[in-house]
Amino acid sequence: MIDDGLRFPPGFTFGTATAAYQIEGAAAEDGRGPSVWDTFSHTSGTVRDGDTGDVACDSYHRPDEDVALLRGLGVSAYRFSISWSRVLPTGAGRVNQAGLDYYRGLVDRLRDAGIEPAPTLFHWDTPQALQDTGGWMSRDTAARFADYATVVGEALGDRVGRWITLNEPVVVLANGHVEGTHAPGLRLGLGAFPVAHHQLLGHGLAVAALRAASPGVPVGITNNYGPVLPATDAPADVEAAAFRDAVHNLLFTDPVLLGRYPAALAHLAEGTEGDLAAISVPIDFLGVNYYFPEMVRADPADPLGSSGVEWPDAPRTDFGWPVVPAGFTTTLTGLRERYGNALPPIHITENGAAYPDAVAADGSVPDPDRVAYLDGHLRAVRAAMDAGVDVRGYYLWSLLDNFEWAEGYSKRFGLVHVDFDTLARTPKQSYGWYRDLIRAHLP
Numbered sequence: 001m002i003d004d005g006l007r008f009p010p011g012f013t014f015g016t017a018t019a020a021y022q023i024e025g026a027a028a029e030d031g032r033g034p035s036v037w038d039t040f041s042h043t044s045g046t047v048r049d050g051d052t053g054d055v056a057c058d059s060y061h062r063p064d065e066d067v068a069l070l071r072g073l074g075v076s077a078y079r080f081s082i083s084w085s086r087v088l089p090t091g092a093g094r095v096n097q098a099g100l101d102y103y104r105g106l107v108d109r110l111r112d113a114g115i116e117p118a119p120t121l122f123h124w125d126t127p128q129a130l131q132d133t134g135g136w137m138s139r140d141t142a143a144r145f146a147d148y149a150t151v152v153g154e155a156l157g158d159r160v161g162r163w164i165t166l167n168e169p170v171v172v173l174a175n176g177h178v179e180g181t182h183a184p185g186l187r188l189g190l191g192a193f194p195v196a197h198h199q200l201l202g203h204g205l206a207v208a209a210l211r212a213a214s215p216g217v218p219v220g221i222t223n224n225y226g227p228v229l230p231a232t233d234a235p236a237d238v239e240a241a242a243f244r245d246a247v248h249n250l251l252f253t254d255p256v257l258l259g260r261y262p263a264a265l266a267h268l269a270e271g272t273e274g275d276l277a278a279i280s281v282p283i284d285f286l287g288v289n290y291y292f293p294e295m296v297r298a299d300p301a302d303p304l305g306s307s308g309v310e311w312p313d314a315p316r317t318d319f320g321w322p323v324v325p326a327g328f329t330t331t332l333t334g335l336r337e338r339y340g341n342a343l344p345p346i347h348i349t350e351n352g353a354a355y356p357d358a359v360a361a362d363g364s365v366p367d368p369d370r371v372a373y374l375d376g377h378l379r380a381v382r383a384a385m386d387a388g389v390d391v392r393g394y395y396l397w398s399l400l401d402n403f404e405w406a407e408g409y410s411k412r413f414g415l416v417h418v419d420f421d422t423l424a425r426t427p428k429q430s431y432g433w434y435r436d437l438i439r440a441h442l443p
């Protein structure tokens with residue numbers, strides 16, 4: 001039995017989420033071209049312990065095993081991402097049929113298992129060949145992204161339940177191009193603004209391309225959100241927090257839903273007005289990722305003008321992220337307040353936590369901290385729904401422990417433990433918890 005705080009309405013989607021470079025492996029197989037993450041992770045000193053996604057969870061070779069894990073959970077949807085350079089090895093031009101066949105096989109398996117495929121087209125793995133001609137700093141990449149959307153739309157659109165264009169474009173901007181801690185490792189400061197604009201333009205063009213290629217399939221974008229609070233009342237801290245909030249929470253949403261850049265960033269966006277109509281083409285849903293809130297102080301040495309301070313009185317995940325479920329509720333109600341009727345239905349496309357899980361002698365993987373995290377955050381979603389926010393689904397990050405970008409394999413987010421030596425999968429305690437929650441919602 002579950003109580004009302006964890007009871008979701010009939011038809012609510014329970015799913016899980018993953019991303020191509022984090023789980024697939026098979027980095028150089030069947031014609032896949034390299035992406036910026038292959039290049040970056042093979043560059044010394046970029047990823048913890050020198051880890052790469054060459055093998056990752058080897059999901060490319062284990063679709064049956066991984067779909068069986070999804071079926072065992074009872075999820076009704078699975079969010080995964082398509083590797084652009086597996087489909088178009090140089091990002092444009094020649095299509096790699098073997099790459100499309102892999103995704104076709106995956107969506108067919110999911111459909112056979114009664115699970116709705118929800119692919120993301122871009123989860124940070126820009127084809128290296130496009131990076132070599134400017135990547136997202138180049139306007140041409142937006143047009144190439146739309147071409148890629150047409151290719152996958154035509155190949156998979158008859159079996160896909162929803163499309164997500166971009167995943168967390170602010171991370172590509174901030175980590176990848178402002179600070180250089182993610183691929184492609186550029187440190188351009190605010191000079192990276194074109195990376196934001198071209199991703200937004202690529203999103204808008206891809207929405208149109210997907211609608212043309214697969215009419216009737218809902219299309220959305222996924223952003224990560226979280227409250228940003230100033231550490232003190234000092235004007236410098238308040239201003240720094242407002243700027244960070246604009247970059248993290250508004251930059252990739254205002255242009256899409258309101259057709260304009262947020263006021264705090266308008267000076268960076270001068271000359272882009274002509275693209276706003278394409279960027280603000282209506283979407284069918286907004287993908288919301290939430291992990292944690294931030295508290296910041298002014299920091300002139302930081303390229304975005306602020307640095308984080310410790311969130312008071314909160315437990316922490318293995319990443320050091322504060323566990324604050326109430327921040328999830330205020331994030332969702334805040335979206336509703338800011339965008340009003342311009343806000344489409346929301347799908348929570350990621351939420352989860354990293355903990356240092358291990359397989360016990362009896363073969364179990366106890367992860368009570370993750371269970372508590374999930375329980376608290378799902379209740380926070382439910383509370384936002386009670387306050388009037390239209391949330392239709394929840395995709396838990398992640399199905400499997402996987403390649404956690406610059407942290408390599410050191411951070412485990414999965415419902416399923418992966419032994420990265422043997423690639424053995426072992427469901428954790430949280431897998432059983434989520435399965436039981438889903439079962440409790442069966443009619």
Ligand code: IFM
Nearest residue numbers: 019168289350397404413
């Ligand atoms: O693993 C990532 C994912 O790729 C994007 N959102 C956040 C997750 C956890 O850091």
